[in-house]
Amino acid sequence: MTEQHKMIWNEAKDYMFIALGLAIYTVAFTVFLMPYQIVAGGVTGLSAIIYYATGFHLENTYIIINGLLLIVALKILGLKFLMKTIFAIFTLYFMLMFAQEIMPKQANGLPFKLMGEGQDFMSMIIGCVLTGLALATVFLHNGSTGGTDIIAASVNKFHPGVTLGNVLIAADFCIIGSCMFFPQFGSYMERAHKVMFGFCVMAMENYTLDYIMNARRQSVQFFIFSSKWQEIANAIGTEMNHGVTILDGHGWYTGKQSKVLCILAKKNESVNMFRLIKMIDPNAFVSQSSVIGVYGEGFDEMRVKIKEVKKKMKIVFATNNTNKLMEVRKILGNSFEVLSLKDINCNEDIPEKGQTLEDNAILKAEYVYKKYHINCFADDTGLEVEALGGAPGVYSARYASMGEEHAQSHDSGANMTRLLRELEQKDNRKARFRTIIALMIDGNITTFEGIVNGEIIRERRGGEGFGYDPIFKPEGYSETFAELGTGIKNQISHRARATQKLANYLKKIKA
Helix, strand or coil: HHHHHHHHHHHHHHHHHHHHHHHHHHHHHHHHHHCCCCCCCCHHHHHHHHHHHHHHCHHHHHHHHHHHHHHHHHHHHHHHHHHHHHHHHHHHHHHHHHHHCCEEECCCCCCCCCCCCCCCCHEEEEEEEHHHHHHHHHHHHHCCCCCCHHHHHHHHCCCCCCCCHHHHHHHHHHHHHHHHCCHHHHCHHHHHHHHHHHHHHHHHHHHHHHHHHHHHHEEEEEEECCCCCCHHHHHHHHHHCCCCCEEEEEECCCCCCCEEEEEEEEEHHHHHHHHHHHHHHHCEEEEEEEEEECCCCECCCCCCCCCCHHHHHHEEECCCCCCCCHHHHHHHHHHEEEEEEEHCCCCCCCCCCCCCHHHHHHHHHHHHHHHCCEEEEEEEEEEHHHHHHEECCCCCCCCCCEECCCCCCCHHHHHHHHHHCEEECCCCCEEEEEEEEEEECCEEEEEEEEEEEEEEECCCCCCCCCCHHHHHHEEECCCCHHHCHHHHHHHHHHHHHHHHHHHHHHHHCCC
């Protein structure tokens, strides 16, 4: 038989068992529950309540309500499940209609009491055990009787830990309790009696359903000790198409090494397993134990939701300046894993020979990308003072030693001292910080600019920040960067503005 034929046969078998389950449900409902006006849960039970109270045929109520619920099933459960649900709904509709037609009637029009007068409770026990069996038969073959089963299957799909029985109990509780609102059922005491009977049906039916569903899925574990372990393993693997795990054992009494076979199987395969073992080695020592659940290939699906953990995009910031690194990490947030040069074991000083901020940022980004083959970005920042013609500019980090051959000194205190000295006799103290970030992604360069205007004050103020922060007062503020603190600075600074543009760009790429 080909795989396609197997699929067709399995589908046909599902439909046959669904029909069988619906036939059992019809017999249980019309022969054991309806004659005694016993209420039950589900849409069938609700339809029966309306029928007992108004005389409106239950199969008509059943088909109307299910027609509405099918719209929900189409979106949640899928077309394959829906086809079987439609089949089940219409099959049960015609079965209920046909069963009521052929059943002998009482004077009140209800089917005759097969169990006789006064046998309400016994009839209820038999009826709800049969309906539980019927529902389990339908569910085990990927079907549904419609109604609250659609709701139960939908909830179970998204919340596997919630059993079908629990969902049906909640729905049935509301349906059965509605009997209290029908004066046709007599006094409040009589209505309460009917409700209590309905709760008994609900409990028995759902207990039977869960018992059969769980029993069908029960698995067992075998440990087999035998000198013919190889033959047994071959037979189980080939004839029963089961995986076998071979464990190393050591006998305490004999002191000999031995092999132990470990097999997980369905409980209903136990007899065949024992028969196979006995045929090969009647003296084999076999341990069988029940297991709570077996999940994976060939067994139940692990129906749990896994939260998707979005991988952080790794990118190198070409700096070993701890202050700058912390500042940029705070701005970029948790969406990116920002590495420093130290993190990629880049310990050399990257030469900054460019004539502009743009040149230096690009040189550093290209250097890291070409040598370490990793996406990266680099920045270069300059303080541009209007009265000094834009100086110190690209030389801001080594301003104090500018003019010296191969000047690479990065002494921020000395830099500020020189700048304040050169501006000592000048009234125009306008200045701006400008940052250029060069991003290298897959060999392509993109640059981002951030500017903040302000002025140079006459003395240092504040203990936070770095570089020229103690003497730079941003436009619109009375405090220096070093006084404002990192919280405010990271919102308005030149680097923050350039980094924000970088972040927006990276998020678009990541999306």
